[in-house]
Amino acid sequence: MTEPRHIYLIGMRGSGKTVVGLQIARRLALPIADTDALIVARRGLSIADIFAAEGEQAFRDLEARVLAEISQPPPKVIATGGGIVLAEDNIALMRQRGLVFWLDAPPSVLWRRISGDPASAAQRPPLTDAATGEEELARLLAQRAPLYARAAHHRIDTAADSPETIADRIITLCRSAAPP
C-alpha cells in the first residue's frame, strides 16, 4: 500500500502558511504541525529570544530536527518557517515525504500582512535590517524564490484569494496528484 504523504506549506512570512494550513487540516481531518510553534514549545522561548540568545544557526539546527521528526507518519499538514528552504536537506526531505506547496505573494502584499500583525512580529526576529521593510522583503524574496521554486511541487499565488479558496485549490491538487 502506498504511504499517504504530508502536505508541506512553504513560503515567506506573511504568505498565509499557518492560516491556510489550519483550513486544509480541518477540511481533510488531518493533524497540523507548525515548525515555529513546535520550536517555541520545545525551547520555552520565543523565536526572537532563541535568535538573540543562541544565534540563527542554533535555530536552524533545531528547525531541521523538528522537521525531520514531524515528517514521520502519520500524514499531516505541515506549516514551515520561511527559512526552511535554506537547508538543502530540508528541501530533499520535504520533497521525498510529501507534496510541497509554495504560498507566494508580491512583496507589497506580504509587507501589508506582516506590518498589520505587530503581535506576531514581536515574537519573531526582524527579517530585515532596516526600516525600509517592503524593499528589504523584496530583496529577501528574490534571494529565496529560486529555493522555494526548487522545493515546491506547486506554486500557489495567494495575493488575491481568501484562505478558504487557497485551501480548496491545494486540496484539489492533492487529490489529483499521482501516487509517489
Ligand code: S3P
Ligand atoms: C523566518 C521565518 C519565521 C521563523 C523565523 C525565521 C525566516 O517563520 O521561522 O523567524 O527566516 O523567514 P514564519 O515564516 O512563519 O514567519
